[in-house]
Amino acid sequence: MPKAFDAANPPFDRLTPHEMETLRAALDIVYFRPGEPVIDQGSPSQALFVVIKGTIEESDGAGLLALLGPKDSFDSRALVHGKSGHAFRARDETLCYSVPRSTVLDLIQNNPRFASFFYHDIARKLDEFVRDHDEQRHGSMMRARISELFLHPAAFVEADDSVETAGRKMEEINSNALFVRDGQRTGIITGMNLSKAVVLRRQSIQTSVRNLAHFDLVTLRPDDFVSSALVLMTKLNKRRVVIRDDERFVGILEDIDVLGYLAGSAQVIAGRIERAANQDDLAAAARQIAAQVRTLRRQGIGVELIGEIVSDLNQRLFSRLFDLLAPADIRAVGCLMVMGSEGRGEQTARTDQDNGLILSRAIEQAELDKFRTAFSGALLDFGFPPCPGHVMVNNPAWSKPLPDYIADIRRWLALPDDSAHLNVAILFDARCVAGDATLLTEVKTRLIEMVGGEQAFLAHFARAIDLFATPIGLFKNLITSAGNGDAIDLKKGGLFPIVHGVRSLALEHGLIETATDKRINRLRDMGVLHAEFARELHQAFNFMLMLRLDGQLAESAGATGTLVRPSSLSSMERDLLRDAFYVVKKFREFIRHHFNLGAF
Structure with a gap:
């Protein structure tokens, strides 16, 4: 049975194959009856548990915090800090993997990335996850196919055609390279070849292109990886690669287009907007902005920077x-x-x-x-x-x-x-x-x-943070259901309370910043928010923005684009989402106390 343990389930995906075998050898399976305590609040834990089947309730003195389902692990903090801050109890018949504390501590000592899951606070865990997530996205971008990139058209001239003819053809199709047919062979000629022939060597514009063309073509297929093109260009010191599908020439891929794909083309879109002469030109640029979001995210660009780029465009x-x-x-x-x-x-x-x-x-x-x-x-x-x-x-x-x-x-x-x-x-x-x-x-x-000193107005203004409940204890029924009602609204449950709570504090203190992250930083600098809590708030906000954007791009979040299905998340993502919602819960409590909302 331990052989069925999912090695890809975070944080165990950070273990080496040898470390995973060590863990599997130490695994046991334990059964808990409905209502049976697993870990008491304030007590040490002698094992790390991973739910196989059933439900575990996580609670503190104030009530239920979360419901843990299959692949969720607990209690990592108790293992390294000596005692658990929360209580864990079986809600129904539950099976769990049990990993001895000594085994986990040995793995922690030998694997810093695995250890970070146990030692890092909420903000650092969120930050590390986003960084790893973005690195994986950048890797997937390098695995994109050449067919996804811009290719210069496969336009031809004959070997006997003149330099002038080739130059006019390039101007006509707005390209800097042409294929040259010479009997059974095919070559390529560039604008630089034409310029050198006429300007440096003083050749006539009626010179045929046969002797100017290069016939040592470097070719790839449309379904080859972008990374293959980059490696080939670097290895052979080529600025262009010919793309062909069997005998059919598809186009020409230039190094500038590969680099532009890797770096993003926001600056190109900005230039098109500035040069727009009419609404049709702007409409085309607007469509490119929407497409650019997907490109930037695929390249591993963080959600904060994407927001800045999109806002600028x-x-x-x-x-x-x-x-x-x-x-x-x-x-x-x-x-x-x-x-x-x-x-x-x-x-x-x-x-x-x-x-x-x-x-x-x-x-x-x-x-x-x-x-x-x-x-x-x-x-x-x-x-x-x-x-x-x-x-x-x-x-x-x-x-x-x-x-x-x-x-x-x-x-x-x-x-x-x-x-x-x-x-x-x-x-x-x-x-x-x-x-x-x-x-x-x-x-x-x-x-x-006019708002200055109007505490009653500010309190009523801030009360909107309680318009929607934070779904911190709703995970079990959501992760086991695939129906239409199994999604959490990130905007209502997490993003809005942060945005509006921070906005309320910013209005009270007369801040001119508009961005939520900049308002958080100013409130931290003013001492309104404790530095560590400001960092947690910032990371929780960005993590939920990232989940929302990924859901929107996957077109799986529903009509509003703010819904996320916990069943579609990894156990690590669910764990971090619970942490993020816990930060939101603490922030709500802070706002209630700060504005004395209980009096209204």
Whole structure:
């Protein structure tokens, strides 16, 4: 039976084959009756347990923390710290693998990566997992097929064709290389070959390309790995590789395209946005931004950096669209702003439009209405769905002069209902992407001034952290079910409480930062958050963002893109998700105490 132990189940996947055999030799299988204690809170543990079948309840003095199912392990902390911080009890008939403490400690002593699972705190475990996860993604990128990369077209000239003919052909197809047919053989000629012949050797442009072409072709197939192309180019000092499928020439792969694939092409998209002459050009760039997210994630780029890259590209897109559509009067007196996750710089996969316009003075109504309709309509054409709450430029409530926004803030604070709290949150997260940024600065300055000292408003504002429960004890029924209701909403249960709790503290302290991670850092520097807890909060937030993005890219997260099925996660991911939710739970308690929410 121990031979069936899953060696790929983290953290055991960090063991060498010899270490795994040592572990298997020491394994035992134990049975627990329903309700039987496995480890008491405050007691030492003489073994590491891995659930085979059944359910284990994990609890503290306050109640249930988690339900552990097959492949989940416990209690790693008790093994190295001497006693367990939680109690573990069988909920139903349960079978577990049991690994003696002495065996685990020997493996820990000899394998630092295995040891890190037991010694690292929550923040370090989350950070190490994300780093390993990203390294694996980078490896998968190198295993991508050549057919996934951009290939220059397989265009031909005859060996008797002139340099001039070849040059015009290259210009026509926007390529720097052509195939040359010469009887039974095929060669290649490049723009550099043509330039050297005419400029350096003073040859006529009517010279045939036969003597300029190279016939020692280096070839690969479309289904070969990208890594093979990179190795071949490096080994043979070649800048180009010919891609052919049997006798058919498919195209030409250049080193710049391989490197561009490895490095990402965000800078290329940015250039296309800047050069866009019309909406069609911008629509093409918008599609590339959406595709770029998948490329960046596959390359192992972290979710934070992806958010920054996407936010920068979207800002360029919105700014260029503003330049193309807004008449001179609006450009001169307007501030185009984005809100929500876009405003915080946490946008990855494309979601609803969240934008608005601040004007320093009134604009002729017909002109303003025309722009409102055109701008929101263009974004819809680009693939940005309308906002369900209608927080969009084409809504006059979010597209008006600065004094009207100031009046709104006064009304929201005077009549602080749920709608007022939502509007304050939206405006506080806003970021200028085009036009006069001082207008938004003025609005936020006035908002912070008016909220200052309004503890009752801030407390009611912060109460939204309890809109959704943190699903820390819901894992068993989710990991054993494959139905439609087996998913956890990461946004409601984890991301929103962190975003809104941090936003509430930032508003109280008048911070100008909009990104959640930057707000956490400022709150840490101010002493509002303890440094270690700020680090845990930051890592938990990024881990859940990573899970959400991966789910969105896999198109398996449901319509909202915020759902994750614990049954689809590895035991390590489930363990870390429990840790992340535990951090959220502690943060909720901190916010409740900080704003004295029990009094409201």
